[in-house]
Amino acid sequence: MATQPAAAIETRDLSISFGGHVAVNAVSCAFHAGTLTAIVGPNGAGKTTYFNLISGQLRATAGRVLFKGADITALAPSRRARAGLGRAFQLTNLFPNLSVHENVRLAVQSRLGRGLDLLRTWTRHSALIEEADDIIRQVGLSARRTLRARLLPHGDQRKLEVAILLALRPEVFLFDEPTAGMSVDEVPVILDLIHAIKGNRDRTIILVEHKMDVVSSLADRIVVLHNGELVADGDPASVMALPIVQEAYLGAANV
Amino acid sequence: MSILRAILSGDPPRGRPLALVLTAIFVGLAFAPLLFPGIGALNVAAKICYFVVLAASYDLLLGYTGVVSFAHTMFFGIGGYGAGLALYDLGPSWSSILIGTGAALLVAIALALVIGLFSLRVRAIFFAMITLAVANAFSILASQLSSFTGGEDGCTFRLPELLRPGFRLVAGPFAISGRLISYYLVFFAALILFLLMLRIVNSPFGRVLQAIRENEFRAEALGYRTMVYRSIGNCLAAAAAALAGVLSALWLRYTGPAVTLSFDIMLDILLMVVIGGMGTLYGAVIGATIFVLAETYLQSLMAALNHATEGLPLLPLLFHPDRWLLWLGVLFVLSVYFFPAGIVGGLQKRR
Numbered sequence: 001m002a003t004q005p006a007a008a009i010e011t012r013d014l015s016i017s018f019g020g021h022v023a024v025n026a027v028s029c030a031f032h033a034g035t036l037t038a039i040v041g042p043n044g045a046g047k048t049t050y051f052n053l054i055s056g057q058l059r060a061t062a063g064r065v066l067f068k069g070a071d072i073t074a075l076a077p078s079r080r081a082r083a084g085l086g087r088a089f090q091l092t093n094l095f096p097n098l099s100v101h102e103n104v105r106l107a108v109q110s111r112l113g114r115g116l117d118l119l120r121t122w123t124r125h126s127a128l129i130e131e132a133d134d135i136i137r138q139v140g141l142s143a144r145r146t147l148r149a150r151l152l153p154h155g156d157q158r159k160l161e162v163a164i165l166l167a168l169r170p171e172v173f174l175f176d177e178p179t180a181g182m183s184v185d186e187v188p189v190i191l192d193l194i195h196a197i198k199g200n201r202d203r204t205i206i207l208v209e210h211k212m213d214v215v216s217s218l219a220d221r222i223v224v225l226h227n228g229e230l231v232a233d234g235d236p237a238s239v240m241a242l243p244i245v246q247e248a249y250l251g252a253a254n255v
Numbered sequence: 256m257s258i259l260r261a262i263l264s265g266d267p268p269r270g271r272p273l274a275l276v277l278t279a280i281f282v283g284l285a286f287a288p289l290l291f292p293g294i295g296a297l298n299v300a301a302k303i304c305y306f307v308v309l310a311a312s313y314d315l316l317l318g319y320t321g322v323v324s325f326a327h328t329m330f331f332g333i334g335g336y337g338a339g340l341a342l343y344d345l346g347p348s349w350s351s352i353l354i355g356t357g358a359a360l361l362v363a364i365a366l367a368l369v370i371g372l373f374s375l376r377v378r379a380i381f382f383a384m385i386t387l388a389v390a391n392a393f394s395i396l397a398s399q400l401s402s403f404t405g406g407e408d409g410c411t412f413r414l415p416e417l418l419r420p421g422f423r424l425v426a427g428p429f430a431i432s433g434r435l436i437s438y439y440l441v442f443f444a445a446l447i448l449f450l451l452m453l454r455i456v457n458s459p460f461g462r463v464l465q466a467i468r469e470n471e472f473r474a475e476a477l478g479y480r481t482m483v484y485r486s487i488g489n490c491l492a493a494a495a496a497a498l499a500g501v502l503s504a505l506w507l508r509y510t511g512p513a514v515t516l517s518f519d520i521m522l523d524i525l526l527m528v529v530i531g532g533m534g535t536l537y538g539a540v541i542g543a544t545i546f547v548l549a550e551t552y553l554q555s556l557m558a559a560l561n562h563a564t565e566g567l568p569l570l571p572l573l574f575h576p577d578r579w580l581l582w583l584g585v586l587f588v589l590s591v592y593f594f595p596a597g598i599v600g601g602l603q604k605r606r
Contacts, residue, residue, distance in 0.1 A: 055476065081478035095469035099305075106466050109459050110300075112479040118460045123265040125459060168477065248388075 008033045008172050008204035009085075014053055015062035023049045025228040026063065031172070036205040038219035038236075046228040047208045048090055049147075050088030051174050054206075055087040056080045067172070081110070085121050087169025090177045090208070092157045096150035100141055100160055103149050105132040122246035130165065139163045140189055155186040162190055166197075172204045173197060179214060188216070194218060262450060264457040268537050277537060280544050284442060288435055298506075301438055303547045304445040310527040310539035311452050312495035317525075318533035319456055320488045321468030322380060325521055326370065326386035329393045329494040333366070334359045334500020335381035336397065336404060339510030343412040349542040350417070354507070359497045366492035368530040371486040394516040409511015417504065441502045448498055453536050455491065464488050465534075523550075531592050532597020541598050549586060554579040 007030035014027045016084055024046045031037050050057040054065055054079035064073045075137050081087075094105050105122070108131045110113055117170050122128070139159040146153060149160060162178055175194065179187045191214065197203050198218070209215050215222065215236065224232040224237040232239050239245055260267060268274045273573065280303075283290060287300035309331055316322045336358025338352055345351040366389075374385040391417025397404050414433075416422055418440070422433030455461050466474045467481050475481050504510045514520075523546060557576045564570040594601035 013602070056475070057472070076475070076480075078475045078478050078480050081476055087476055089473075089476075093473050095466050097469055098465060101464060106474075107477050114459045115479055115484070116460055116461045117457050118458050118491075120459075121264045121406075121454065121457045122459050122462055123457075128459070164477070168276065185423060255604065 007031055007066070008068060009054060009206070010056065010066040011050075012066065013063045014050070014060050014065060016049060016053060016058055016061050024053060027225070027230045028063075029223060029230060031204050031206055033171070033204050035220045036207060036218055038207045038209055038215040038225055039219045039223050039225060040209065040215060045225040047225055048176055049228075050051075050225065051087065051176055051206075051208065053071035055085055055174055060128070074106075081168065081170075084171035085086040086168040086172065087173070087174040087186045088161045088165040088176060088178055089212075090180060092154070092161055094149040094157060094160060094164075097148055099146050099148055100136060100152070100163075101129075101132055101145045103160055104135055104163050104167050105129065107133075107164045108132050111168050135163050135166050138166065138193065155182045158182055159186075159189065161210050162193060166193070171202070175205065175207045177208055177210060179209070179211060187211075191193070191218065206246065212227070214239075264450070266452040266453060266457045269597075269603040273537065273579040274360050275598060280540060287442075288438060294434070297434070297438055299547060299551050301441050301506045302503075302551075303431050303544050304441050305499045305506065306524075306543040306547055307540050308445050308499040308502065309453075309538045310498055310524050310531070310543045311494045312485055312499065313447055313524045314528045314533060314539045315452060315456065315464075315488060315495070316529055317540070318535065319461065319468060320464045320485055322375070322485060322489065323383045324386040324489075324492075325383060325518075326390040326393075326436065327492070327496050327524055328516055328518070328521045330363045330367065330496035330505070331500040331511075331520065332393070332397065332512075333363045334497035334502075335498075335504040335510040335515035336361070337497065337500040338504040339410055339412055340404065342414065342504075347413040349415050352501075355499055356498070356501050359501060361495035363493040364490045368486060368491045371489040375485050375489065377484060383399075383485040390516075390518075390521070394512060394518075397516055398512050402511045407513065409513070411509045414505065414508060417460065437506060441506050444498070444502055448495055449536065449540070452495060456536060460484070460487070466536075470511060474535075479551055515559070526587060530587065530597060532594070532599030532601075535599045535603075538597045538599040545598075549583055553583055557582065578605060 001118050010030040014024060015022065016024050027050060039050065042045055049058065053060050055077060060073055064071055066072065066078070067085060068085060070128065073085070095106065107126050107129050114125060114128065116180065133142070136142055139162055141156060141159055141163065144156060149157065152160065158178065158181065165173060168169065178190050178194070182190070194207070195218070198205060207218065219236050221234065222232070222236050222246055223230060224239060232242050232245055281543050284300055284304060287297060288549050291297070291300065309327070313327050316324050318326070318414045338355040340359065341351040341355025345354065370386060370389055374382045398407050404491030414437070415418070418437045419431060419433040423437070424431035456464070463474065463479055466479070467484060469483050500515055503515065507514060527542035528539055529542070530545065531595050533539065554576050557574050558573040561571050561576060564574060590598065
């Protein structure tokens with residue numbers, strides 16, 4: 001064991017370019033266990049692209065991604081997910097014709113490595129069923145557990161997205177605007193859940209969020225991306241006070 | 256009821272109309288020799304049995320995993336040729352059947368694995384094209400290697416004594432013929448294979464296949480190696496198709512390109528699955544039954560109608576038995592129009 005524990009996630013000079021456009025430019029940043037970091041920045045700043053590089057949906061053109069000190073830059077998304085990197089997507093990304101319960105159960109099943117059981121019906125796996133039900137209860141979707149995911153209202157689809165992430169029990173949670181498009185009264189359910197995860201000190205949460213009240217109530221630290229570059233990094237109060245943030249992120253429309 | 260539920264893997268047909276239709280098909284096939292006397296009717300019943308297996312195994316790919324393959328008749332043919340050539344070359348014994356079946360399974364699974372590893376990674380359309388090319392090459396190979404396969408003529412072989420038409424288990428009025436034993440061999444093998452596939456689609460593994468069909472990107476993000484799951488699904492479907500081919504060979508006592516490898520059969524299976532309903536194995540049962548019945552009896556039905564409408568203007572021409580393919584086409588267009596989700600989709604209750 002090293003004296004200084006390795007960061008849960010660290011990126012070193014991480015870059016990706018599409019054609020001539022550099023979407024993420026040499027971002028170096030470490031995220032430690034037990035912390036919640038909010039990534040903010042204007043639209044097109046490269047926040048989601050940065051997430052895609054961390055969770056493996058995109059391959060970096062330069063730089064490295066380290067997970068607990070190990071280089072995972074070349075690993076497929078499925079390998080990263082099994083290692084403990086969980087991702088909730090910004091654009092709702094579900095199994096539309098499967099039920100709420102099946103969506104969550106598939107995540108539990110992946111974590112427990114039961115996907116290759118061919119000869120027993122899923123109904124015999126009561127541990128999977130109960131755990132999925134438990135998570136569905138936590139996000140408040142119990143009444144809709146047999147409904148197909150595509151028939152859910154938008155806010156409930158966001159809750160399901162979070163439920164799937166909870167079911168993976170990752171060490172690192174990547175939330176990409178978890179409350180986007182939710183009505184005001186639905187937001188607290190999600191925030192409470194993120195709070196609860198944060199209470200568990202060996203978890204790392206990285207959050208992309210636009211709503212400043214959400215960011216200031218949850219984050220220990222704010223990282224600002226602008227035009228693909230990391231322009232500010234620090235505790236919420238000092239980062240929000242920086243002129244570059246006022247200019248780049250908040251601009252005229254101060255939320 | 257709970258035993259029945261367990262046999263059906265917790266996935267009984269939803270809705271009374273669907274349950275009734277399926278029960279009718281099951282009873283009809285189980286008691287076919289009593290209900291529909293005559294060798295012609297028994298041929299139709301046996302054909303339905305092995306086509307149910309073939310269509311269901313295709314639905315495993317098309318409906319459950321969302322993979323479009325045109326090589327399914329190739330695997331059917333591998334089964335047919337495996338059993339047929341073993342019986343022809345090694346003599347009419349049970350061990351020949353076992354050896355032929357085992358060899359066919361090995362070849363089918365190995366070939367499915369190779370095709371899958373080379374092409375499942377690429378886009379769906381390329382996979383479809385590659386399966387088409389491989390199936391075509393296999394079909395040509397089977398016709399060209401005539402010293403081994405019998406070429407275009409195929410090969411006729413004899414079965415173990417128990418299964419021969421001339422065999423009688425008991426003499427007298429209640430004779431059990433070898434033909435009857437053959438039929439029940441085909442029927443029970445098809446039933447077991449169908450229930451096994453129903454089990455697979457309702458297992459945790461089956462749900463992963465559906466998840467891949469629904470959203471491959473997300474399945475990967477959950478930690479599933481989608482390539483591995485699709486390859487296994489591909490191999491299972493190929494194995495089931497090969498076993499359906501073995502059953503067809505045992506029933507027909509013949510194997511040849513026209514009855515196992517032709518592209519027409521590929522289209523037939525596709526229609527069976529689409530008409531019955533994709534993504535539900537019960538759809539394959541209904542699709543295969545309707546298709547085989549229509550193919551067999553539409554012509555005689557039209558002959559009767561042609562006869563009945565004699566003297567009327569135009570109608571006899573319309574119902575001329577030679578026009579049966581036209582009517583088959585009309586039937587399919589109507590069924591797809593009225594049941595876009597297949598007959599099962601139309602019959603069962605919506606979730």
